[in-house]
Amino acid sequence: MLDFAPTEEQEEIRKLAQSIALDHLRPHARKAEAERDSSTELRLTLAQTGLTTPFPEEYGGSGPLEAVTYTLIAEELAYGDPGLALNIIGSLMGPLTVWLAGSREQQERYLPPFGDPTSGYLQRGSLAFAERSGSYTLADVHLQARRTGEGYLLNGTKRDVVHGQRADLRVVLARLAESESAEGQLCAFVLHGVQEGLSIQDEEEKLGLQAAPSATYHFHQAQLPAEALLGEAGSSGAVRAATLYQILRAAIACGTARAAFEYCSAYARERIAFGRPIVSYQGIAFIIAEMAMKLDAARLLTWRAACSWDRGEADETLIYEAESAQHQAVKMAQAATTDAIQVMGGAGFMQDHPAEMWMRDAAAME
Amino acid sequence: MIDFTLSKAQQAARDYAHQVALEEMRPISLECDRTEEIPESFFWNMQRRYWGGAAAQARAYGQDEGVRQENLLSVISQEEMAWGDAALATAIPGPGLAAPPILSQGTPEQQARFLSIYMDGQLHWGALALTEPGIGSDVAGMSTTAVLDGDEWVINGHKHYITNGARADLIVTFATIDKRLGREGIRPFVVPKGTPGLIVGRIEKKMGLRASQTAELIFDNCRIPKENLLAGRGEKKAGFKAAMGTLDATRPMVGSLAVGIARAAYEAACEWLREELPAGYPPQKRRAWEEELKELGQEIEMARFLVWRAAWMADRRIPNSKEASMSKAYAGALVMKATATAVRITAPGEESERKLLIQKWFRDAKVFDIFEGTAQIQRLVIARRLFPTIDIP
Ligand SMILES: Cc1cc2nc3c(=O)[nH]c(=O)nc-3n(C[C@H](O)[C@H](O)[C@H](O)COP(=O)(O)OP(=O)(O)OC[C@H]3O[C@@H](n4cnc5c(N)ncnc54)[C@H](O)[C@@H]3O)c2cc1C
Numbered sequence: 034m035l036d037f038a039p040t041e042e043q044e045e046i047r048k049l050a051q052s053i054a055l056d057h058l059r060p061h062a063r064k065a066e067a068e069r070d071s072s073t074e075l076r077l078t079l080a081q082t083g084l085t086t087p088f089p090e091e092y093g094g095s096g097p098l099e100a101v102t103y104t105l106i107a108e109e110l111a112y113g114d115p116g117l118a119l120n121i122i123g124s125l126m127g128p129l130t131v132w133l134a135g136s137r138e139q140q141e142r143y144l145p146p147f148g149d150p151t152s153g154y155l156q157r158g159s160l161a162f163a164e165r166s167g168s169y170t171l172a173d174v175h176l177q178a179r180r181t182g183e184g185y186l187l188n189g190t191k192r193d194v195v196h197g198q199r200a201d202l203r204v205v206l207a208r209l210a211e212s213e214s215a216e217g218q219l220c221a222f223v224l225h226g227v228q229e230g231l232s233i234q235d236e237e238e239k240l241g242l243q244a245a246p247s248a249t250y251h252f253h254q255a256q257l258p259a260e261a262l263l264g265e266a267g268s269s270g271a272v273r274a275a276t277l278y279q280i281l282r283a284a285i286a287c288g289t290a291r292a293a294f295e296y297c298s299a300y301a302r303e304r305i306a307f308g309r310p311i312v313s314y315q316g317i318a319f320i321i322a323e324m325a326m327k328l329d330a331a332r333l334l335t336w337r338a339a340c341s342w343d344r345g346e347a348d349e350t351l352i353y354e355a356e357s358a359q360h361q362a363v364k365m366a367q368a369a370t371t372d373a374i375q376v377m378g379g380a381g382f383m384q385d386h387p388a389e390m391w392m393r394d395a396a397a398m399e
Numbered sequence: 400m401i402d403f404t405l406s407k408a409q410q411a412a413r414d415y416a417h418q419v420a421l422e423e424m425r426p427i428s429l430e431c432d433r434t435e436e437i438p439e440s441f442f443w444n445m446q447r448r449y450w451g452g453a454a455a456q457a458r459a460y461g462q463d464e465g466v467r468q469e470n471l472l473s474v475i476s477q478e479e480m481a482w483g484d485a486a487l488a489t490a491i492p493g494p495g496l497a498a499p500p501i502l503s504q505g506t507p508e509q510q511a512r513f514l515s516i517y518m519d520g521q522l523h524w525g526a527l528a529l530t531e532p533g534i535g536s537d538v539a540g541m542s543t544t545a546v547l548d549g550d551e552w553v554i555n556g557h558k559h560y561i562t563n564g565a566r567a568d569l570i571v572t573f574a575t576i577d578k579r580l581g582r583e584g585i586r587p588f589v590v591p592k593g594t595p596g597l598i599v600g601r602i603e604k605k606m607g608l609r610a611s612q613t614a615e616l617i618f619d620n621c622r623i624p625k626e627n628l629l630a631g632r633g634e635k636k637a638g639f640k641a642a643m644g645t646l647d648a649t650r651p652m653v654g655s656l657a658v659g660i661a662r663a664a665y666e667a668a669c670e671w672l673r674e675e676l677p678a679g680y681p682p683q684k685r686r687a688w689e690e691e692l693k694e695l696g697q698e699i700e701m702a703r704f705l706v707w708r709a710a711w712m713a714d715r716r717i718p719n720s721k722e723a724s725m726s727k728a729y730a731g732a733l734v735m736k737a738t739a740t741a742v743r744i745t746a747p748g749e750e751s752e753r754k755l756l757i758q759k760w761f762r763d764a765k766v767f768d769i770f771e772g773t774a775q776i777q778r779l780v781i782a783r784r785l786f787p788t789i790d791i792p
Contacts, residue, residue, distance in 0.1 A: 034406035034464065035471060037708045043401075101401050302786060310789055318782035318791050319775070325785060326705075326725040333704035334697065337403040344404075357697040 037333075039105060047105040050084060054113025062114035062387060065244035071120050073155070080154035085121060086147060088132045092140065093148020098129065100277060100342035104284040104335060111288025115394040116244025118285050123195025123245055126278050127158015127202040133277070134221045134263040134270025143202055143223065159200035160221075161191035161250055162278060168399060169279055170356050171219060171272075176207040176252065178220060184259040185209075185222065187230070187252040197248030198235050205250070206275055209266050221263040221271040230255030241393030272348045276355035280342060283335040283355070286362035286398055287328060293366075293373035293391045294324045300377050300386075317376055324369045331365040334358045366395040403704075408460030408468065409475055416476035419448050420483025428484040429752070431610035432759050437490055442522050445491045470648065470710035474655035478703065481659025485763050486610035488656060489562055490524075493517055496562065497525025497571045499645035500587050504629040513589055516568055526567035528558040528616060529642065535560075536776050538573070539582035539639055543618060545574040550625045552588060554596075554618040560770075564614030565599045568592045571629070572618070573642055582639035589627040596621030607762030643720075650723040650771055651709040657730035657767040658702045661737035664760045665695050667753050668741035677748040688744050695737055702730040721784035728777035731767040738764040 039047065057078055065071055079085045083095035084106055090096060110118035128147045131140055147156045166173045176189035191197075191205060203224040210217030224231065234249045264270045298321055301312035311317045338354035346354075370392040374381030381388045405413065423444050431437050480488035494501070494517050501513050517523050534540045543556025554574055564570065570590045577584040590597055600615030631641060669692055672685065705726040712719035738761040745754050768774045782791050 034402055034404070034466070035409060035707055035711055036400055036402040037711050038401065040400050298785065302789060312782070312786055313789050313791050315775075315779070315782075315791070318786070319778045321785060322728075322778040322781035325721075325781060326729055329708075329722070329725060330701035330705055330729060333708060334701050336401050337700070337704065340401060340403045357700070361697050361701065 037336075039101070043102050043105055046084075046102060047109055049082060050106040050109035051112065053079065053082060053084070054109045054111075058110060058113025058117045059387075062117065062244070062390065063384075065114065065117050065120070066390060067243075069243050069246050071117055071244065075117070076154045079121065085125060086153065087125070088128060088144055088148070092132075092144035093150065093153065094144070097132075098277075100280055100339035101336065104280060104339040107281045107284035108288040108291065108332070111285040112292045113288075114244065115285055115289040115292070115391060115398075116242045118288060119195060119242055119245035119282075122278075122281050122285065123160070123247075124156075124158045124200075126160035126274070126281075127196075127200060127204050128156075129158075129277065130160050130204045130221050130271070130274035131202070131223070131263060133274045134268065135223075136264055139223070139260075139263060146201065156202070157196045157200045158202045159194055159196040159204065160274065160278060161194040161197060161203070161205040162275065163193045164190055165192070167193060169282060169359060171275055171352055174206050174208060174219065174275075175216075176205060178207040178209045178217070178222065178257075180209070180211075181256070183256070184261060185257040187222070187255040187257060189252050191250040191252075192236070193247050194250060195245045195247050197233060197250060198246060204263070204274075206271060209262075218267045219271045219275065220266055221274060222257055222261045223263060224257070225261060227255055227257060239397060241390070241395070241397035269348055272351065273342070276338070276342060276351040279355040279359040280335060280338050282398065283331070283338070283358040283362035286359070286366035286395065287332045287335060289391055289395050289398075290324070290328045290331070290362075290366040290369035293370045293388060294321070294328060296386070296388060296391075297321065297373035297376040297381070300380070304377075311376075320372050320376055324372055327365045328369060331358070331362040334361050363395070363398045366398065367392075370395040405475070406464055406468075408464050408472060411460050412472045412476045413479060416449075416479035417482070419445070420479045423448065424480070424483030424487045428487065429755055429759065431484070431487060433609075435604070435609045437487065437610055441487065442490070442492050446520070446522060449491060467714045467716075468711075470651065470713040471707065474651050474706050474710040477652050477655040478659040478662070478706075481656035482663045483659075484610070485656050485660050486608045488659075489608070489611040492522045492524055494523075494525035494569070495567075496527035496649060497567065497569050497589075499648050500527065500571045500629060500642065501569075501589070503645055503648075504587060504631050504641050506630070509589075509626070509629060513569055523568045524563045524566045526561050526563045526570045528561045528564065528570050528572040530560045531557055532559050536773060538642065539585065541573060541575060541585065542578070543572070543574040544578070545576050545586060545588055545628075547576075547625065548622075551622045552625060552628060554588060554590065554621040554623065556618050557616075558618070559600070559615045560603065561614050561616055562770075563612050564616050565602060565612055570597075570616065572616075574618075585639040585642065587629040587642060588623060589629065590618075590621060590623055591627075594621055594623060606765065607759070608766050609762075646771060647718075647720045647723045648713055650727040650777075651706050651713065651719075653767065653771045654702070654706040654709070654723075654726040654730035657727075657734040657764070658699060658706055660760050660764055660767075661695075661699050661702065661730070661734040664734075664738045664741040664757055664764075665692060665699055667757050667760075668692055668744050671745045671753055671757075675745070675748060675751060675753065680747070691740060691744070695740060698733050699737065702726070702733045705729050721781050724772070724777040724780040724784075727767075727771065728774055728781070731774055731777070734764040734767050 086094040087098035088094035131143045179186045208217035209220045232251045236247045335358040338358040575584040598617040603613040709722040709726040741757045
């Protein structure tokens with residue numbers, strides 16, 4: 034039955050995430066951007082809340098993730114800072130993909146380090162999704178995996194891999210092709226003990242989202258052992274992981290837009306021009322009204338995809354809904370952050386205010 | 400809990416309405432648009448199948464589910480009706496736009512007296528008269544007057560662009576009892592059809608929504624009983640605020656009509672690409688169109704969700720004027736984009752019934768940026784809610 038209200042429990046978790054975002058993310062955003070990473074203290078703080086271990090308790094997690102709940106969390110984190118939110122969620126996607134796609138044995142092997150109460154927060158995961166086009170759509174995943182006697186041979190390129198450089202757990206999405214010509218099924222592999230054929234390059238000069246360090250992978254005849262394939266070829270795990278990432282990226286875009294919307298609203302209320310607050314002019318008020326409207330629209334689309342994910346809808350439905358949500362939310366966030374600067378005039382262009390950073394962050398989302 | 404799946408009642412409302420739209424509206428759509436007339440049989444069929452059948456059935460299911468959902472059920476079925484034909488949807492017998500003010504500001508006695516008219520199985524309509532030649536958006540500046548004379552109110556003034564104005568059995572007419580009071584002086588009155596002094600003027604010729612009746616009404620010393628003033632109940636004082644309040648309920652309905660037309664145009668353009676695209680068309684052009692339609696499909700979903708959310712809030716009695724305006728503003732802009740895109744994509748090749756329908760929807764669409772508050776007025780409402788302490792003129 035149609036319903037648009039989070040549960041009380043979700044509302045509490047959302048508030049918790051919001052207070053973390055405002056107390057610990059927003060104030061450190063510029064520093065994280067400069068240092069191109071989150072601080073250890075921040076990761077410890079987050080780990081203590083349980084927000085960063087959403088997998089089963091048996092592996093030390095705080096309970097398995099629900100997409101709707103985590104969508105609410107992701108929006109709040111990005112409301113604090115988009116780059117740090119992506120840093121956190123990009124890391125999470127490593128263990129989450131193992132949980133979603135891996136066999137029991139693989140889960141037992143890779144998840145406990147992330148759930149470790151004393152050292153788990155030092156672990157970094159990663160999920161390599163985007164390729165040359167930079168887009169997070171499954172049709173653009175072409176990294177080729179071929180079966181060999183001992184395991185798999187990977188060829189292709191991944192970019193924008195958050196934590197790709199330093200991750201303790203590297204997962205990649207690839208196409209397992211049975212023949213040279215076929216496109217192959219979506220699969221997830223753990224890069225473990227790859228000796229040759231993989232080069233990793235830090236992506237240093239980024240337009241935005243610098244607080245989420247990322248890398249490019251080049252695979253050239255890279256040999257992976259048989260146990261590198263998570264779960265079985267053709268199971269839905271990889272699709273569920275990929276669509277979850279898309280949904281959470283959509284939520285990050287919504288949080289970014291909300292940050293920009295609220296920030297420029299507060300500014301427009303205070304700033305006086307021609308003797309009146311600038312928001313009393315329709316030219317400004319309508320921009321902000323439009324922002325609020327389109328943010329709500331994109332958020333609803335994101336929630337819908339998250340609901341379907343939680344209900345375990347069919348792969349095609351999930352892919353359509355998650356990709357729609359991501360596409361619309363990113364587009365909306367790009368418009369909202371750009372307009373926020375317009376509302377603020379010259380001040381918006383200055384680095385004293387976060388608006389310019391959010392505009393670059395949103396631009397870097399696709 | 401956040402949920403985007405339809406309940407049994409919601410699904411039933413959609414399915415029934417869709418069937419009715421498909422069978423009763425689509426077949427006569429182009430003809431009614433051309434002639435600006437609606438056959439009597441349509442009204443009777445709708446009376447029987449829609450009010451008596453589909454809507455009643457959905458309401459019954461709705462009651463079983465034990466939550467208030469009349470607004471949701473209504474936007475869900477309105478989308479289907481507009482998918483069939485938005486002009487015909489405005490002409491479905493029933494109290495129509497007269498219902499919200501009677502329900503929210505009538506005493507129980509007035510509700511029973513006025514709404515019972517619509518229960519006798521005959522054909523009856525209702526109308527809401529706010530707009531005047533001199534004022535539209537700025538409703539508070541209206542000049543129609545009502546003066547109490549003994550046991551009667553005497554109404555004088557001029558209203559125009561009134562949907563179903565000439566056929567309505569009851570017209571909820573807004574007038575001022577004292578111009579010096581400004582918006583505080585505005586009150587809703589129920590004027591029955593046939594009251595001496597109520598004169599139907601011209602019926603407008605329009606670019607779209609042509610089968611919908613848009614009438615001019617002149618009130619020339621029109622006398623109605625004192626008891627026809629909707630004076631509000633308890634705390635809720637009737638008047639300007641209340642008039643605007645009813646718009647919070649009707650804006651999502653208008654939004655859902657816009658979504659229905661947008662969807663019809665989107666579906667028709669997709670079908671045309673599949674079935675009617677002339678052979679030898681450049682494939683890259685076709686791909687570009689498919690991309691454009693995909694984008695449109697997503698925007699239609701967002702519009703629908705905004706409408707559903709606003710209606711859901713109304714059912715929950717959560718104040719929703721900001722969200723109602725968002726749903727209407729978004730859907731109003733979207734339906735323009737959707738129909739214009741469909742016209743452009745389907746331009747090549749032979750004339751066909753599908754193309755004529757698309758062109759009709761394009762003409763119908765523009766009004767959704769205008770009535771029930773223009774695109775600008777919706778943005779004003781949203782902005783004023785976002786900044787309650789700032790005067791945004
Ligand atoms: C098919 C149809 C059916 C209708 N049915 C009904 C009905 O049943 N009952 C009824 O009462 N009315 C009805 N209307 C009238 C409709 O509600 C009005 O047309 C509408 O409210 C706009 O008023 P207006 O036409 O006088 O335009 P105006 O108010 O003159 O507006 C002209 C332009 O100025 C802009 N504008 C006005 N004020 C502001 C402002 N403060 N800031 C920025 N821009 C502003 C408007 O957005 C618009 O672009 C109907 C209209 C149509 C076309």
